[in-house]
Amino acid sequence: xxxxxxxxxxxMLLGLPLILLxxxxxxxxxxxxPFWPPLQTILETFPKTWTWDRIxxxxxxxxxxxxxxxxxxxxxxxVAGTAIGLMPRLRALSEPVxxxxxxxxxxxxxxxxxxxxxxxxxxGKIVTIALGCLWPILxxxxxxxxxxxxxLNDTARSYxxxxxxxxxxxxxxxxxxxxxxxxxxxxxxxxxxxxISELFGANRGLGAAIVQFQRSFAIPQMWTxxxxxxxxxxxxxxxxxxxxxxxxxxxxxxxxxxxxx
Amino acid sequence: xxxxxxVRMRSAAAGAPAAGAGAGDDAVALDLRGVQxxxxxxxxxxxxxxxxxxxxxRRGELVCVVGPSGAGKTTLLRSIxxxxxxxxxxxxxxxxxxSGPPEGMAVVFQEYGRSLFPWMTVRQNIELPLKEKGxxxxxxxxxxxxxxxxxxLTEAGEQHPWQLSGGMQQRVAIARAIAFEPSVxxxxxxxxxxxxxxxxxxxxxxxxxxKDLGVTVLFVTHDIDEAVYLGERVIVLSNRPTVLMEDVRxxxxxxxDQLTTRSDPHFGELRGHVYELIQQAKRGVRxxxxxxxxxxxx
Amino acid sequence: MTTTPTAAxxxxxxxxxxxxxxxxxxDAWLGVLxxxxxxxxxxxxxxxxxxxxxxxxxxxxxxxxxFQLLGEGSFWESLWLTVRGWAVGxxxxxxxxxxxxxxxxxxxxLREFTSSTVxxxxxxxxxxxxPLVVLMFGTKPASAFLLVLxxxxxxVLVQVLYGVADxxxxARDTARSYxxxxxxVARSVIYPTAxxxxxxxxxxxxxxxxILEITAELVIGVPGLxxxxxIAQSSGNVPATYALVIVVGLIGVAVNLFARFVERxxxxxxxxxxxxxx
Numbered sequence: 157x158x159x160x161x162x163x164x165x166x167x168m169l170l171g172l173p174l175i176l177l178x179x180x181x182x183x184x185x186x187x188x189x190p191f192w193p194p195l196q197t198i199l200e201t202f203p204k205t206w207t208w209d210r211i212x213x214x215x216x217x218x219x220x221x222x223x224x225x226x227x228x229x230x231x232x233x234x235v236a237g238t239a240i241g242l243m244p245r246l247r248a249l250s251e252p253v254x255x256x257x258x259x260x261x262x263x264x265x266x267x268x269x270x271x272x273x274x275x276x277x278x279x280g281k282i283v284t285i286a287l288g289c290l291w292p293i294l295x296x297x298x299x300x301x302x303x304x305x306x307x308l309n310d311t312a313r314s315y316x317x318x319x320x321x322x323x324x325x326x327x328x329x330x331x332x333x334x335x336x337x338x339x340x341x342x343x344x345x346x347x348x349x350x351x352i353s354e355l356f357g358a359n360r361g362l363g364a365a366i367v368q369f370q371r372s373f374a375i376p377q378m379w380t381x382x383x384x385x386x387x388x389x390x391x392x393x394x395x396x397x398x399x400x401x402x403x404x405x406x407x408x409x410x411x412x413x414x415x416x417x
Numbered sequence: 418x419x420x421x422x423x424v425r426m427r428s429a430a431a432g433a434p435a436a437g438a439g440a441g442d443d444a445v446a447l448d449l450r451g452v453q454x455x456x457x458x459x460x461x462x463x464x465x466x467x468x469x470x471x472x473x474x475r476r477g478e479l480v481c482v483v484g485p486s487g488a489g490k491t492t493l494l495r496s497i498x499x500x501x502x503x504x505x506x507x508x509x510x511x512x513x514x515x516s517g518p519p520e521g522m523a524v525v526f527q528e529y530g531r532s533l534f535p536w537m538t539v540r541q542n543i544e545l546p547l548k549e550k551g552x553x554x555x556x557x558x559x560x561x562x563x564x565x566x567x568x569x570l571t572e573a574g575e576q577h578p579w580q581l582s583g584g585m586q587q588r589v590a591i592a593r594a595i596a597f598e599p600s601v602x603x604x605x606x607x608x609x610x611x612x613x614x615x616x617x618x619x620x621x622x623x624x625x626x627x628k629d630l631g632v633t634v635l636f637v638t639h640d641i642d643e644a645v646y647l648g649e650r651v652i653v654l655s656n657r658p659t660v661l662m663e664d665v666r667x668x669x670x671x672x673x674d675q676l677t678t679r680s681d682p683h684f685g686e687l688r689g690h691v692y693e694l695i696q697q698a699k700r701g702v703r704x705x706x707x708x709x710x711x712x713x714x715x
Numbered sequence: 716m717t718t719t720p721t722a723a724x725x726x727x728x729x730x731x732x733x734x735x736x737x738x739x740x741x742d743a744w745l746g747v748l749x750x751x752x753x754x755x756x757x758x759x760x761x762x763x764x765x766x767x768x769x770x771x772x773x774x775x776x777x778x779x780x781x782f783q784l785l786g787e788g789s790f791w792e793s794l795w796l797t798v799r800g801w802a803v804g805x806x807x808x809x810x811x812x813x814x815x816x817x818x819x820x821x822x823x824x825l826r827e828f829t830s831s832t833v834x835x836x837x838x839x840x841x842x843x844x845x846p847l848v849v850l851m852f853g854t855k856p857a858s859a860f861l862l863v864l865x866x867x868x869x870x871v872l873v874q875v876l877y878g879v880a881d882x883x884x885x886a887r888d889t890a891r892s893y894x895x896x897x898x899x900v901a902r903s904v905i906y907p908t909a910x911x912x913x914x915x916x917x918x919x920x921x922x923x924x925x926i927l928e929i930t931a932e933l934v935i936g937v938p939g940l941x942x943x944x945x946i947a948q949s950s951g952n953v954p955a956t957y958a959l960v961i962v963v964g965l966i967g968v969a970v971n972l973f974a975r976f977v978e979r980x981x982x983x984x985x986x987x988x989x990x991x992x993x
Contacts (some may be wrong), residue, residue: 173835191850237604248745253753259967261929264941264960267948271956307531311503314498314524315546315597326543329536347840348930351865355845355934363842370846379844386839393838393879403844408581 192375194246198383201376206384210365210376221278222350225285229342233290234335237297238327246300258295261351262345270356283352288349289342296338301329323349333407336400341394347389362388424598446633447601448473454492466492468658470506470704473549474601479627479634481699482645484654485699486664490637493659494605497635498524506588511600523594527606529587533578539565540574550597562662564596567626584615588622595626601633609639620647625675641695645669645687646678653694655703662694662704745779747808750965780954781961792942794969797928797939800856801915804863806923811864813913814869817901819872820909824988837873841866842934856938859979861990866927867920874919878912897967911978918974925970929963 181195186202206215240247240254242407265284273280312326351363365379403406454467466489474480486488495501497508499518508515510522517617526532533542538587540561547557565571568588578586587607594602604623608616620643627634638644644651645667653662667687678684754774760766761773784790819825841862848858880906890904932941940963947955 157922169831172828172832176832181504191847208791245745248742249749249752251742251749252746253749254659255971256964256968259971260960260964261926261967263930263933264944266933267944267956268960269773270948271953305531308497308534310498310500310526311532311534313500314518314522315549317522317545317549321549322547323918325537329534331600332536343927344838348842348926350843351840351842352930352934366843366846370849375850380845382847385843389838389840389843390835406577406579409472410535413579416711 190373190375193379197376198379202380202383203273205377214360215362215388217278217360218350218354221353221361221400222285222346224287225282225349226342226346228282228286229289229293229346230339232286233293233342234297234328234375235305237335238301238323238331240294241301241331242327246301254291254295254298260289260351266349266352268355281350282392285346285349287327289346292341292345293335293338294342296334296362297331300334301327303334304330307395333404336404340396340400344389347392351385358366371382429462430508445473445509445637446476446511447477447498448509449506450509452493452496452503452508454489454496454519455504456499457504460598465658467496468660470654470659470661472661472664474633474635476600476633477631478637478646478649479624480650480652481648482635482637482652482654483639483695484641484697485593485656486661487657488654489657489659489699490639490654491605493654494524494603494635494637498522521600522598523597523602525587525590525594525602525604527609529583529590529607529610530578532590533593534584535577535579538575538577539570539581539589539592542578544587546593546597550677560596561592563590567591567595567629568592568622580617584619586613587611587619591619591626593634595630599632599634604634604636606638607636608643611665616643621675621677623647628671640677641688641691645684645691646673646675647661649655651687651691653691653698655698655705656701660705662698665691665694732774752821759868769953772957776954777957777961780952781958784962786953793938793940793943794962794966796856797932797941797963800859800863800931800937800939801921801924801928801970804860804928805867805921807860807865808864808871808920808924809913809917812916813875814873816872817879817905817909818875821901821905826876826880828860833869833872833876837869842930845931845934854936854938858935859928859937859939862931863924863927867924870920870923871913871916874912874916875909882908914978918971918978921970921974922967927963971982 177195185191185196187194226301240250262284264397265287269280269284269287273283308326312322317326350361351366353365354363361387362381366378366385369375369378369381381417449470449472450609452467452470456464456466470493482490482493492501496503497515499508499515499522510519513519529710530542534545537545542558543561547560552560561574562571565574568591570585570588570592573581573585573589578589581589590607608619611619622649623634623636626632636647638647648667649664651667653665654660655662665687667679669684755769758774761768761771779817805955819829844865848861851863852858886904886908887900890900894902922958928939929941931937932939932943933945936942936945940959944956944963947953947959
């Protein structure tokens with residue numbers, strides 16, 4: 157009984173991915189098209205391409221820039237978003253401006269920032285990532301702070317909690333589900349910008365490497381780069397989910413009970 | 418209704434001086450003097466919610482406030498809690514005029530599910546106001562334990578509020594309030610959203626806590642039975658703009674229980690009297706408009 | 716503690732709608748003021764030389780450049796190509812996402828069988844596909860189309876799956892007990908429930924689609940405003956670069972407003988105005 161259930165779960169989890177992989181393997185096995193090398197070739201190329209040296213010189217710097225830019229956006233976004241959310245006047249004043257900056261597709265920041273900081277160093281790339289990630293976090297924080305349950309506000313006031321206690325124990329936890337929504341949107345934008353920011357000028361990095369492979373028609377290597385980038389995206393999303401489930405355990409539990417699960 | 422002892426029925430015409438209730442000042446926990454509240458929003462007609470209210474509550478009293486729906490009960494409570502600014506008059510708690518949420522007052526809101534912090538456990542919910550008071554950790558723990566025991570929730574301390582039933586959540590809110598050791602406990606229709614059985618249990622809990630702890634309680638409700646069952650006095654409000662209809666003394670025995678008290682004929686008389694007052698209030702009868710035959714509003 | 720760190724002082728419930736209406740007019744004026752402050756600030760920073768005017772030209776120059784652009788046919792051509800690319804990619808993603816979502820969502824087996832694959836493919840950044848589409852289509856609009864399609868499709872699919880799963884089981888049972896055919900069930904039970912989710916999907920996907928359309932133009936060189944920005948920047952025409960970025964930003968604002976308008980239209984009959992899921 158238990159074994160049967162386990163087998164069923166394994167089938168549900170792995171069935172389709174395995175089918176798809178097998179299909180790719182078989183369909184590409186005898187491929188002579190230069191663009192679609194056999195999966196076997198790609199997999200054999202992978203360890204040769206992504207050696208430790210290359211990971212240190214290309215992949216880790218890309219991820220470090222993403223991490224720094226993202227962290228900056230999270231800190232600035234939460235601080236500014238909380239301030240704006242708590243002050244209705246400031247919010248009214250800044251709302252249309254923020255709406256505009258949010259609506260600017262982040263990749264167009266690249267040429268603008270290139271004007272200021274150039275694009276060979278780290279600074280321009282980090283600023284691009286941070287600016288692109290900032291708006292979803294900031295605007296969601298504003299909404300989260302604003303949408304705080306009024307009865308909780310009254311409660312905090314009637315027990316005259318001090319400013320910072322209200323901030324730390326009431327306002328920020330109350331806004332945290334929305335902050336996480338923004339942070340999740342920002343993460344996928346951050347990955348996009350991590351890649352794009354490396355495509356201008358002479359550059360090193362994961363994105364730059366992939367495009368370099370493509371330009372030199374090293375097609376199997378290019379494919380391994382696409383796969384690696386995909387894996388990084390999946391890994392980051394999984395990591396985010398773990399953090400979210402830990403920090404928002406109360407929210408997840410509450411919603412499950414509300415929905416009668 | 419000669420049996421009913423009417424303590425006083427004030428003419429609450431605007432401008433009437435609010436004399437003290439005659440009780441010594443230190444015996445009065447909460448004093449409302451000429452309280453008036455008008456909602457005034459620019460570019461809109463004013464809404465007069467409370468026209469004039471004077472009453473006082475002695476230390477250690479349990480007083481209920483009832484009124485027809487829309488009588489401004491919540492406005493009154495929020496004014497007393499310092500969550501709302503008055504248009505005129507003052508609320509005095511322990512000899513000090515209330516401006517902003519006062520020290521020594523705790524509020525239990527109707528929306529129990531939303532007044533507890535869902536990201537904290539039950540113990541953390543009770544602890545937060547105590548931390549604010551600057552109480553040391555060991556003492557905090559003792560106070561939380563005692564409060565949880567008083568409301569019968571010793572087992573639930575490490576759970577989150579949303580894991581508990583509605584009645585238990587309201588017990589947590591009450592535990593948080595009594596652990597705070599207020600001199601006055603305000604309760605805003607706290608049991609309006611729980612089922613009838615839980616409600617009876619919680620009513621008895623309030624009576625028990627009131628007797629055990631000697632706290633002054635102001636209990637706002639729309640339920641006439643509940644008001645008479647719980648209160649030592651029942652303050653009946655008129656319809657809007659609110660004035661005092663009558664201040665009814667509930668001279669029932671101090672020991673009350675759901676079965677015998679509610680079947681006591683005197684309980685029935687008191688209940689009937691308050692019911693009659695509410696009906697009058699609904700028809701627009703008001704003490705400040707002596708022509709009681711002309712209803713003001715539908 | 717005279718000021719409170721909370722939002723507005725809690726107002727009486729009865730008086731709330733009134734404050735909101737008169738407050739909204741004030742808010743609008745404050746918003747205009749905010750925009751003016753930013754414009755004036757940027758102008759000042761540039762004119763005084765605090766920020767190098769080579770990098771940040773005065774706002775007046777940006778707008779002069781913008782008006783000059785408005786008179787050029789090539790600008791309108793680019794604008795049209797960008798909007799067309801966005802709309803076509805978005806429409807394809809919506810159609811595909813809705814159809815696939817309904818098929819997968821209507822069967823418990825398919826839902827469970829595909830969920831691991833969806834969860835895996837969804838976070839793959841669509842920019843990873845850039846080298847591939849370049850090889851296949853070069854700078855043709857098809858390159859942008861594929862990127863837009865891939866990015867927007869997952870947004871739509873996930874929302875539609877939530878929507879179909881949200882169907883009230885009682886409504887479904889009722890339909891079954893009246894022997895509705897599967898098409899009628901889809902039309903009269905599943906579709907109305909899923910509609911608000913589809914509208915949310917539209918709002919999210921519309922924004923993502925624009926990002927990818929511009930990215931493709933800027934990075935690959937697919938004709939459109941994005942490519943023009945790249946050309947203006949690399950040829951040193953800084954005011955035109957800013958003018959084009961402003962245009963693209965305004966397109967983004969228009970897309971957001973349009974998506975929100977569509978969403979609200981579809982939601983007015985729905986009891987709950989929902990926020991997006993996941």
